[in-house]
Amino acid sequence: MPVCPECGTANGEGDDFCGNCGAYLGWSRGAAARATAAPTAAPVAVPAPARAEPESAPVPVPEPAPAPVESTRRSASRRTARTGAEPTREPTPEPKEEPKPEQPPARPAEPPVTEPPATQPPPAAEPPRPSTAPVRPAPAQTPAPAPAPRAPADPVAVQPAKPVAPRPVSRPTETAETQDGPPCPRCGTPNLPERKFCRRCAAPLTPTEAAPKLPWWRTRWPFRRRVRIGGSGNALRRTIALIVLIAVVVAGILLYPAGKVAFQDVLDKLRKTAPIAPAATSASATVEGHPATLADDGLSNTYWGAPAIGDSVTFSFRTPFRLVDLIIHTGDSVDPEHFRQQARPVVLALEVTEKDGTVHTQQVPLNDQPGPQTVQTGISDVTQVKLTVREAAGTGPGRAIALSEVEFFKRT
Known part of the structure; x- marks a missing residue:
C-alpha cells in the first residue's frame, strides 16, 4: 500500500490523497511500484537461426581451356613421389569439395508463420575435375568474380532484430480495503472514519464551522473579541458594560434638564415663530390717561405710564405656549425729537410663570434709544409674564416712565 511521502502514513491502494495530511500519493505510488516490483520472467530463449548454407547457384560450365604448365609439373612431382624422391615444388591449390548441408537442430514448436515458404533450391552441380592432359599455355586471363552466396529462406526461423514481448507475470493482488465511513462533503466518496482528508479530492472531512458574524458593537473597543491567556475575558467585558450603563443612567438623570433645554433651543432655531396677544393686562400703578392696556395695543405712539421705579405690568394668556422671545419698545414715541x-426704563425685571407655577426670573438691560429691542427667552408652558421697572432714565417731577409696546412670539 502507498506510504505518504510527507508524514509517512500508510494508505489504501485506491487512495489518491493521504488521510492524515492530505498530500498527493500519485508520485509516491509510482516510485514504490518501481522499487518493489517483482522481477519479470526470464525472456524466452529463442534459438538462433541456423547459419544458412550458401545457395548453390547454377554454375556455368566453362569451356575447356589449355592446362597451364604447372599441371605438368604437378604430374611429374606425383610420379616422383611414387619413386620415393621429394623434389622441391611450389604448393598448388587443390580444388575444394562442396560441404554437405547440415541438418538444422530440432526447434521447439512455435506458432505458424504467415510468411510463405520459399522454394527448395536446385541441387548444386558438381564442379568439373581438372584435366591432366598436356595443353598448350594460353594467355593469362582475369577470372570473373563469383556471385555472392545467398542464404536460403527458412520458413520457421524468427526474423532477425524482431523483438519478442516477454510473457506477463501474474502477481497476487491485495484485497482492497473496504471504505465504510462518512462520505466526502465535496465529492461524496466514502472514506474510513479515522481519515482526515478525502482519498479522492483531499477535501477536509471534518471542516470547522465558521464563526458567526459579530454584531457591530462587538467590533468596537472594549467589547471586541480577544483571546486572553487567563480566560475568555467575558467577566471583564461584562463589568465594563455594567459600569458604562450606570454612567449613562446617571448622566441622563443629571443632564436631563440641560438636554431638554438644548433640544428645545434647537427646535426654536429650526421652526418659525408667530405673535401671540395676551388675554388680559394689568399694572400695579398707572399715570392718568396711560393705562396698562396701551402697552399691548400694537401702537408705538401710545404708552403705559408708570409713576415711579418699582411699578410693574402683568400680561396673562389663556393657553400655555413656548415663549421664544419678546420685543420691547421704550419711550413715548419712535420719533427721536419726542423720545x-x-x-424711559433702562433695566426691567422679567418674571415668566409656567403652568405648574414655576417662575423664571431674568434681568433685561435696555438701550436708551427709540426702536424695538429683542429679548431671547426660550421658556415652555408660559401662562404669565410680568415686567418690573428697576432703573429708568430722564426721570423728574411731572415725568412718567413710558413703556410704549411689548410683543410676544411663540413657536409654531
Missing part, C-alpha cells in the same frame, strides 16, 4: 420728553 426724550418722558422718562
Whole structure:
C-alpha cells in the first residue's frame, strides 16, 4: 500500500490523497511500484537461426581451356613421389569439395508463420575435375568474380532484430480495503472514519464551522473579541458594560434638564415663530390717561405710564405656549425729537410663570434709544409674564416712565 511521502502514513491502494495530511500519493505510488516490483520472467530463449548454407547457384560450365604448365609439373612431382624422391615444388591449390548441408537442430514448436515458404533450391552441380592432359599455355586471363552466396529462406526461423514481448507475470493482488465511513462533503466518496482528508479530492472531512458574524458593537473597543491567556475575558467585558450603563443612567438623570433645554433651543432655531396677544393686562400703578392696556395695543405712539421705579405690568394668556422671545419698545414715541420728553426704563425685571407655577426670573438691560429691542427667552408652558421697572432714565417731577409696546412670539 502507498506510504505518504510527507508524514509517512500508510494508505489504501485506491487512495489518491493521504488521510492524515492530505498530500498527493500519485508520485509516491509510482516510485514504490518501481522499487518493489517483482522481477519479470526470464525472456524466452529463442534459438538462433541456423547459419544458412550458401545457395548453390547454377554454375556455368566453362569451356575447356589449355592446362597451364604447372599441371605438368604437378604430374611429374606425383610420379616422383611414387619413386620415393621429394623434389622441391611450389604448393598448388587443390580444388575444394562442396560441404554437405547440415541438418538444422530440432526447434521447439512455435506458432505458424504467415510468411510463405520459399522454394527448395536446385541441387548444386558438381564442379568439373581438372584435366591432366598436356595443353598448350594460353594467355593469362582475369577470372570473373563469383556471385555472392545467398542464404536460403527458412520458413520457421524468427526474423532477425524482431523483438519478442516477454510473457506477463501474474502477481497476487491485495484485497482492497473496504471504505465504510462518512462520505466526502465535496465529492461524496466514502472514506474510513479515522481519515482526515478525502482519498479522492483531499477535501477536509471534518471542516470547522465558521464563526458567526459579530454584531457591530462587538467590533468596537472594549467589547471586541480577544483571546486572553487567563480566560475568555467575558467577566471583564461584562463589568465594563455594567459600569458604562450606570454612567449613562446617571448622566441622563443629571443632564436631563440641560438636554431638554438644548433640544428645545434647537427646535426654536429650526421652526418659525408667530405673535401671540395676551388675554388680559394689568399694572400695579398707572399715570392718568396711560393705562396698562396701551402697552399691548400694537401702537408705538401710545404708552403705559408708570409713576415711579418699582411699578410693574402683568400680561396673562389663556393657553400655555413656548415663549421664544419678546420685543420691547421704550419711550413715548419712535420719533427721536419726542423720545426724550418722558422718562424711559433702562433695566426691567422679567418674571415668566409656567403652568405648574414655576417662575423664571431674568434681568433685561435696555438701550436708551427709540426702536424695538429683542429679548431671547426660550421658556415652555408660559401662562404669565410680568415686567418690573428697576432703573429708568430722564426721570423728574411731572415725568412718567413710558413703556410704549411689548410683543410676544411663540413657536409654531
